[in-house]
Amino acid sequence: xNLLKTIVLAVVVLLGFNPISAAMRGMNRxxxxxxxxxxFKDKFFIGTALNLDQIWERDSKAVAVVKKQFNSIVAENxxxxxxxxxxxxxxxxxxxxxxxxxGEQNKMQVIGHTLIWHSQTPAWFFVDKKGKDVPRxxxxxxxxxxxxxxxxxxxxxxxxxDVVNEAILDNGEWRKSKFYQIIGPEFIQLAFQFAHEADPxxxxxxxxxxxxxxEKRKGIMAMVQQVKAAGGHISGVGMQEHNAxxxxxxxxxxxxxxxxxxxxVKVMVTEMDISVLPHVRPNMGAEIGERYAYxxxxxxxxxxxxxGKMAELGKRYVAFFNLYLKHQDKISRVTLWGVGDGxxxxxxxxxxxxxxxxxxxxxxxxxxxxxxxxxxxxQKKKVIKKMNKSKYLYPRDYMxxxxxxxxxxxxxxxxxxxxxxxxxxxxxxxxFDMQDYHVFSLEDVQDEVFDHGKVLDVKDIPWSGRQLWxxxxxxxxxxxxxxxxxxxxxxxxxxxxxxxxxPYGPFIPQDxxxxxxxxxxxCAFKDEDGSYYLYFGGIWGGQLQFYRNNKIVVPNELPKxxxxxxxxxxxxxxxxxxxxxEQPRDLVILDKNGMALRQGDTEKRFFEASxxxxxxxxxxxxxxxxxxxLICYAIGDNPYGPFTYQGVILSPVxxxxxxxxxxxxxxxxxxxxxxxxxxxxxxxxxxxKVVEIEYDEDGHIKPIHGLSS
Numbered sequence: 001x002n003l004l005k006t007i008v009l010a011v012v013v014l015l016g017f018n019p020i021s022a023a024m025r026g027m028n029r030x031x032x033x034x035x036x037x038x039x040f041k042d043k044f045f046i047g048t049a050l051n052l053d054q055i056w057e058r059d060s061k062a063v064a065v066v067k068k069q070f071n072s073i074v075a076e077n078x079x080x081x082x083x084x085x086x087x088x089x090x091x092x093x094x095x096x097x098x099x100x101x102x103g104e105q106n107k108m109q110v111i112g113h114t115l116i117w118h119s120q121t122p123a124w125f126f127v128d129k130k131g132k133d134v135p136r137x138x139x140x141x142x143x144x145x146x147x148x149x150x151x152x153x154x155x156x157x158x159x160x161x162d163v164v165n166e167a168i169l170d171n172g173e174w175r176k177s178k179f180y181q182i183i184g185p186e187f188i189q190l191a192f193q194f195a196h197e198a199d200p201x202x203x204x205x206x207x208x209x210x211x212x213x214x215e216k217r218k219g220i221m222a223m224v225q226q227v228k229a230a231g232g233h234i235s236g237v238g239m240q241e242h243n244a245x246x247x248x249x250x251x252x253x254x255x256x257x258x259x260x261x262x263x264x265v266k267v268m269v270t271e272m273d274i275s276v277l278p279h280v281r282p283n284m285g286a287e288i289g290e291r292y293a294y295x296x297x298x299x300x301x302x303x304x305x306x307x308g309k310m311a312e313l314g315k316r317y318v319a320f321f322n323l324y325l326k327h328q329d330k331i332s333r334v335t336l337w338g339v340g341d342g343x344x345x346x347x348x349x350x351x352x353x354x355x356x357x358x359x360x361x362x363x364x365x366x367x368x369x370x371x372x373x374x375x376x377x378x379q380k381k382k383v384i385k386k387m388n389k390s391k392y393l394y395p396r397d398y399m400x401x402x403x404x405x406x407x408x409x410x411x412x413x414x415x416x417x418x419x420x421x422x423x424x425x426x427x428x429x430x431x432f433d434m435q436d437y438h439v440f441s442l443e444d445v446q447d448e449v450f451d452h453g454k455v456l457d458v459k460d461i462p463w464s465g466r467q468l469w470x471x472x473x474x475x476x477x478x479x480x481x482x483x484x485x486x487x488x489x490x491x492x493x494x495x496x497x498x499x500x501x502x503p504y505g506p507f508i509p510q511d512x513x514x515x516x517x518x519x520x521x522x523c524a525f526k527d528e529d530g531s532y533y534l535y536f537g538g539i540w541g542g543q544l545q546f547y548r549n550n551k552i553v554v555p556n557e558l559p560k561x562x563x564x565x566x567x568x569x570x571x572x573x574x575x576x577x578x579x580x581x582e583q584p585r586d587l588v589i590l591d592k593n594g595m596a597l598r599q600g601d602t603e604k605r606f607f608e609a610s611x612x613x614x615x616x617x618x619x620x621x622x623x624x625x626x627x628x629x630l631i632c633y634a635i636g637d638n639p640y641g642p643f644t645y646q647g648v649i650l651s652p653v654x655x656x657x658x659x660x661x662x663x664x665x666x667x668x669x670x671x672x673x674x675x676x677x678x679x680x681x682x683x684x685x686x687x688x689k690v691v692e693i694e695y696d697e698d699g700h701i702k703p704i705h706g707l708s709s
Contacts, residue, residue, distance in 0.1 A: 034375050034378075034379075035068055035069050035375075036069045036070065036360075036371070036374075036375065037069060037070055037071040039374075039375040039378040039379070040334075040378060041071075043325060043328045043378060044268075044324070044328055044331050044332055044333055044334055045071055045072040045109050045332065045333040045334070045335075046069070046070055046071060046072065046333075046334055046335075047070055047071070047072030047073055047074060047109065047111065047333055047334065047335035047336070048066060048069075048070045048072075048073060048074075048335060048336045048337075048338065048339050049073075049074050049075070049076040049113075049271070049335065049336070049337045049338055049339075050066065050073055050074070050075060050076060050099065050102070050339070051076050051077070051338075051343055052077075052078060052095060054066060054339060054343075055075070055078065055095060055098050055099045055102055056095075056098060057102075061364070061365045062339045062340060062343070062365055064365070065339055065340070065361055065365045066106075066339060067106055070108070071107075071108055071109060072108055072109035072110075072111060072333055072335060073099075073102070073103050073108050073109070073110060073111065074111040074112075074113045074162075074270070074335055075095075075096065075099045075112070075113055076113075076337070076338070076345075077120075078095035078096050078099060079096050079099070079112050079113055079114070079150070080113070080114060080117065080120045080121075081115070081116075081117070081120065081121045081122060081125070081146060082120045082121060082122045083095070083096075083120075084096060084146075084150060085122065085146055085149075086122055087122070087124065088124050088125075088142070091149060091150075093153065096150075096154075100154055100157050100158060104157065109159045109160075109333070110154075110157065110158050110159055111158070111159060111160050111161070111162070111333075111335070112150075112151075112154065112158045112160070112161040112162065113161075113162045113165075113207075113270075114161075114162035114163075114164075114165040114207060115146070115147050115150065115151070115161055115162065115163050115164070115191060115195060116143065116147070116163060116164045116165065116179065116187070116188075116191045117164070117165035117166060118165075118166065118167075118175060118177035118178065118179065119165075119166075121178075125139070125142055125146075125178075126139065126178040126182065133178070133181075133182055134182065135182075136182055136183055136184075139178075139179070139182045139183055140183060140187075140190060143179070143183075143187070143190065143191060143194065144190070144194045147163075147191060147194040147195050147198065148194055148195075148197065148198040150198075151194075151195050151198035151199050151202065152198040152199065154199075155198065155199040155202070156199070156201065158199075158202060159202065159203060160202055160203030160204065160205055160235065160236070161195055161202055161203070161204055161205065162205050162206075162207040162238060162270070163191050163192050163195050163204045163205060163206065163234075164187075164188050164191050164192070164206050164207070165207045165208070166207070166208050166209065167179075167180070167188060167206075167208070167223065168208060168216055168219040168220050168223060169216070169219070170210055170213050170215065170216050171215050171216070171219075172215040172216055172217075172218050172219030172220075172222075173219065174219075174223075185223075185226070188206070188223065188227055188232070189226075189227050189230050189231075189232045192204055192227060192232040192233050192234055193231075193232065193233075195233075196233040203235035203236060203266070204233055204234060204235050204236075205234070205235060205236045205237065205238050205268070205270075206220070206223075206224060206227075206234055206236075206237050206238065207237075207238035207240065207270050207271075208220060208237075208238070208239075208240060209240040209241075209242050209271070210240075210242075210248075211237075211239045211240070211256045211260075212239075212248035212249070212252035212253045212255070212256050213248070213252075214252065214255075217252075217255070217256050217259055220237065220260075221259055221260070221263060224237060224260075224263050224265065225263065228263070228264075234265055235265060235266055236265050236266030236267065236268055236332065237260045237263070237265055237266075237267060237268075238268050238269070238270035238271075239253070239256060239257075239260075239267065239268070239269050239270065240269075240270050240271040240272075240337075241253075241269045241270070241271065241272040241273075241320070242271060242272075242273055242275075242337070242346075243272070243273070243274045243275070243316075243320070244274065244275050244279060245274065245275075245276060245312055245313065245316055247279070250319055250320070250323055253320070253323060254323060254326075254327070257323075257327050257330055257331065258327075258330075258450075258452070260330075261327075261330040261502065261504075262452070262502070262504065262505075262506070264501045264502065266330070266331075266332045267327075267330045267331050267332070268331060268332050268333040268334070268335070269324065269331065269333065269334040269335060270333070270335050271335065271337040272320075272334060272335060272336050272337060273336065273337045273338065273344060273346055273358035273359055274313060274316055274317060274320075274358050275346050275356055275358050276301065276305065276309055276312075276313055276356065276357050276358070277298065277299070277300070277301070277346075277354055277356050278297070278298050278300070280292050280298070280350055280351065290349075290350045291349075291350055291351075291352075292350050292351050293351070294351050294352060294353045294354070295351075298351055298354060299351070299353065299354040299355060301355060301356075301357065302355045305357045310357075310368065310369065310370075311370075313357065313368075313370070314368065314369060314370025314373060315370075317360070317370055317374060318370060318373050318374055318377065321334075321374045321377055322377055325377055325378065326443060329408040329409065329410070336359055336360060337359075338358075338359050339359070339361060339365065340359060340361040340362060340363055340364070340365045341356065341357050341358065341359050341361070341362050341363045342363040343359075344356060344358050344359055346358045360374075386668075386692055387445065387446075387670075387690075387691055387692035389691070389709065390689045390690065390691035390709045391445075391446075391689060391690055391691070392678070392687055392688070392689050393413065393440065393442075393449045393672075393687075393688045393689060393690060394440060394449050394451065394687070394688060395678060395687065397417070398417070398418035398419070398678075398679060398685045398686055398687060399415035399416070399417060399418065399438065399440070399674075399686070399687065399688045400415055400416045400418050400659065400674040400686035400687075400688060401415055401416040401469070401470040401471075401521075401609075401658070401659035401674065401686075401688075402414070402415045402659070402660070402661055402672040402673065402674065402688040402690075403415070403470070403471060403472040403473065403523070403611075403659075403661045403672075404661045404663050404670070404672040404690075405473060405474070405475075405503075405661075405663060406663060406664075406665055407475060407480075407503040408503060410441050410442060410443050411441065411442040411445070411663070411665055412439060412440070412441050412473070412503045412504065413439070413440040413441070413442070413449070413672065413688065414437065414439060414471055414472060414473050414482065415437075415438065415440070415674075415688050416432075416434045416437070416468070416469060416470055416471070416659075417434050417435070417436050417437060417438055417468075418432070418434060418684060418685050418686055419433065419434065419435065419685075420684075420685065421433035421684075425683070425684065427540055427541065428540065428541040429467075429540070429541030429542075430467075430541070431684045432467065432469065432541075432684050433466065433467055434467065434468045434469060435457065435458045435459075435468055436454050436456060436457040436458065436468065437454070437455055437456045437457075437468065437471060437482070437484070437507075438451055438452065438453060438454055438455065439451075439452040439453075439455050439503070439504045439505050440452065441503075441504060444666075445665065445668075445670060445690060445692075452504040452505065455500070455504070455505030455506045455507050456468075456482065456484070456498055456505065456506065456507045456509065458486065460509060461486065461496060461498075461509045462509070462511045462512070463488050463489065463494070463496070463511070463512055463513055464486060464488075464489075465486065465487040465488045465489045465490070465491055466486075466487050466491075467486060467487050467493075468484065468485075468486050469484070469485040469486065469493075469520050469521070470484075470485055470520060470521040470522070470609070470659050471483060471484035471485070471522065472522050472523050472524045472661075473503070473524065474524035474525075474526055474532060474577075475503070475526075476526075476532065476577055478501070479499060479500070479501065479577075480499070480500040480501070480502065480503050480505075480507070481497055481498075481499060481524065481577045481578075482497065482498040482499075482500070482505075482507045483495055483496070483497055483514075483522035483524050483534060484496050484497075484498065484522065485519070485520040485521060485522060485536070488513060492518070492543070493518060493519055493520050493542065493543050494513035494514070494517050494518060495513060495514045495517035495518070495519075495522050495534070495536060496509055496510060496513045496514065496517075497509070497510050497514060497577070497578050498510065510578060514578070514579055514580060515579060515580070516550065516580055516583070516584070517536075517580070518543065518544075518546070518547055518550075519536055519537045519538055519542050519543050519544045519547070519569070520536065520537070520538040520541075520542040520543070520544075520608065521536055521537065521538050521542065521608050521609050521610055521659065522534050522535070522536045522610075523535040523536070523610045523611050523612055523661075524573070525612040525613075525639065527614075527639055528614070531572060531639070532572070532573040532577065533570055533571065533572055533573065533612070533639050534570070534571050534572075534573055534580070535568055535569065535570050535587065535610035535611075535612055535621070536568065536569050536571075536584075536610060537566075537567070537568040537569045537606070537608065537610065538607065538608030538609070538626075539558065539566055539607055539608065539626070540607075540626070542608050544566055544608075545557060545558050545566060550583055550584055558599060559599040560599065560600075561598065561599055561600025562598055562599075562600060563598065563599055564596040564597070564598060564599070565589075565596070565597045565598055565599040565601070565605035565606060566599065566605075566606065567586040567587050567588055567589065567606060568587045568606050568610045568621075568623065569584040569585065569586065569587060570584065570585050570586075570587045570639065570640055570641070571583070571584040571585065585640060587610075587621065587640070587641045587642075587643065588641050588642040588643070589604075589605070589606060589621070589634045589641075589642070589643050589644075589645055590634075590642050590643065590644050590645065591604070591644075591645055592644065592645070594644075597645065602625060602626075602627060602628045603625055603628045603630060603632075604625065604632060604645055605625065606623050606625075607623070607624050607625050607626025607627065607628075607658075608623070608624050608626055608658060608659075609623055609624035609631075609658045609659040609660060610622075610623055611623070611660060611661050611662060612639070613662045613663065613664075615669075615695060615699060616699055618635050618636070618637070618699060619635065619636045619637065619638065619639055619641075619643070620633055620634075620635055620662070620701075621633065621634050621635075621636065621641070621643045622634075622649060622660065622662060624656070624657060624658040624659065624660070626656070626658065629651075629652035629653075629656055629657050630648050630650070630651060630652065630657060631648070631649045631650040631657050631658075631660055631671075631673065632645065632646075632647065632648050632649065633645075633646050633647065633649055633701060634646055635699070646700060646701070647700065647701070647703065648703045649671065649693070649701050649703060649704065650671065650673060650703070650704050650706050650709075651703065651704070651705050651706045651707070652706050652707070653673075653675035653676075653677075653706035653707060654675050654676050654677045654681055654707070655674070655675050655676030655677075655681065655682075655683045655686055656683055657673065657675075657706060658674075659673070659674065660672060660673040660674075662693065668692055669692065669693045669694070669695070670690050670691065670692055670693065671690065671691050671692075671693045671704065672688065672689070672690050673688070673689055673690075673691075674686040674687055674688045674689060675687065675689060675706070691704060691709050
């Protein structure tokens with residue numbers, strides 16, 4: 001046996017085959033060798049809907065595909081109320097039990113579909129023995145009994161439930177279903193309440209089609225907000241995604257993903273298919289009751305799908321999956337509505353007798369040519385080229401003071417929102433009269449920035465006076481904390497805190513400013529030991545000269561030119577992230593001789609715009625020199641300092657080189673800042689930019705020329 005092994009090994013070596021390198025190659029497999037569930041393992045669940053032949057494993061070819069390709073399943077029909085409780089009090093669980101067992105045996109995520117739906121609900125649900133509508137309290141009790149009987153039976157076994165299906169019309173209005181007519185809109189809140197009571201750990205979803213129609217999207221979002229405000233436990237919103245080759249637009253689908261995510265819920269694709277057949281009417285959704293007469297013209301591919309049309313279908317599927325991958329931080333599952341084309345409900349809807357090709361696998365359960373292209377999307381790695389020139393991030397409006405961070409594997413930017421206030425320009429900065437904050441995000445520095453919209457307005461802040469200046473955001477335990485500077489009702493700058501569940505807000509402000517806070521330009525820094533620090537301060541309009549030892553002094557003047565310069569402040573943040581845990585300290589910046597910088601040294605001393613980052617275990621404090629228009633930096637060994645001045649990061653630009661931020665993303669370092677070129681030099685109308693920065697072998701930042709970068 002050992003001799004045989006030796007001979008075999010010698011042969012494979014002679015033939016140029018290295019078993020070790022082959023194994024290594026297998027770790028980075030080609031798309032053809034990957035299954036869907038392997039490819040999307042770290043992205044989102046990939047699921048399919050099962051019919052009874054598949055649930056009972058009578059369709060062996062389909063079952064083989066399900067087990068190989070998918071890690072999430074949903075029952076196409078057998079868990080709907082007309083099948084589970086065809087007569088009042090008479091429950092039929094045989095098929096549903098088998099469905100759940102199938103998922104458990106194959107270690108799949110099991111989704112229950114659907115508890116409350118205007119369609120496929122048995123007629124007895126709504127009427128009494130005389131055929132008249134039952135009273136409100138009777139329908140509520142029937143709904144409660146059905147939901148809790150079903151959900152409690154599978155408690156701890158079904159991962160999530162489509163609790164309510166299709167309650168909003170395409171125009172955004174409530175569907176006038178029997179549930180709505182008898183109970184009113186509260187039926188949705190009650191349905192989620194009953195389901196949560198039956199299984200507090202199950203995820204609970206609202207599910208609907210045509211969610212990319214703006215009016216319908218708004219209606220769904222308003223409904224979800226109402227239910228959540230009333231204490232309803234909605235975990236996610238499902239986009240059914242019954243699509244066509246030319247409808248809906250990817251842009252509207254993306255708006256839906258972002259809009260639903262802004263509600264603070266998970267987003268999922270629940271019933272995906274793409275029809276290749278002609279439309280019956282524009283914006284055809286998935287209203288199961290619609291039916292139209294058959295004609296040969298509406299069934300053009302009865303004998304098979306032409307290669308050109310298959311390519312068109314593939315391009316459409318790849319585009320959708322590319323969008324889902326872009327927002328994988330928000331999307332938890334993508335489920336195809338059926339395994340193979342022959343299983344699809346689209347063959348008989350809305351015109352019976354048609355032949356459609358809407359799924360990833362054909363009628364023989366073979367993958368379509370483009371499945372490998374979908375899988376290949378997960379294997380792509382972007383190569384970020386060096387930025388030789390700076391880039392404006394949002395030319396459509398004036399945004400300044402960009403504080404940038406990496407959250408959820410993308411860059412989020414928190415700028416001030418400049419506006420033309422009409423206030424005369426002065427040294428106190430009254431003309432910088434910002435009133436709200438937006439949040440922007442980038443998948444990649446080279447990509448187009450996305451505006452998540454307004455997330456905090458001055459009128460929403462209880463203690464507000466005016467001038468919503470620079471802000472910064474940090475994260476702790478899944479919560480996001482925005483620290484912002486604003487004048488209170490006495491025209492004194494304070495620092496405030498606003499909270500959000502997502503990095504893109506919305507942010508809810510605390511009722512009062514941080515006790516003991518003052519001045520402007522907060523920078524929130526999280527150290528590697530889990531401690532959080534706030535750096536702040538700004539002279540002139542930033543009012544830092546008003547204070548000595550954290551108290552207002554009179555007269556409130558700047559030091560003389562030969563006296564030590566005013567310093568920025570540093571303070572550790574409390575464990576709840578809402579207060580200072582200590583008195584703010586001076587952050588001292590020294591020259592190369594160990595002497596504190598002087599107030600007259602205007603090209604080195606601190607003026608405003610604190611920022612902190614770490615590079616190779618050193619703390620880098622960067623700041624603006626204000627009236628001398630430089631961004632400089634100093635290096636220290638701990639977050640409190642002292643820091644030693646090192647040099648200039650950015651020389652003057654058009655406007656003031658003030659607020660900025662520095663971050664690392666995908667192995668490269670970037671400076672975010674602003675200038676006033678687009679506004680023609682108006683210093684109060686600034687546009688945010690980004691440029692790559694580099695460090696030399698000694699850890700020094702290579703300076704950037706502001707006017708030519």
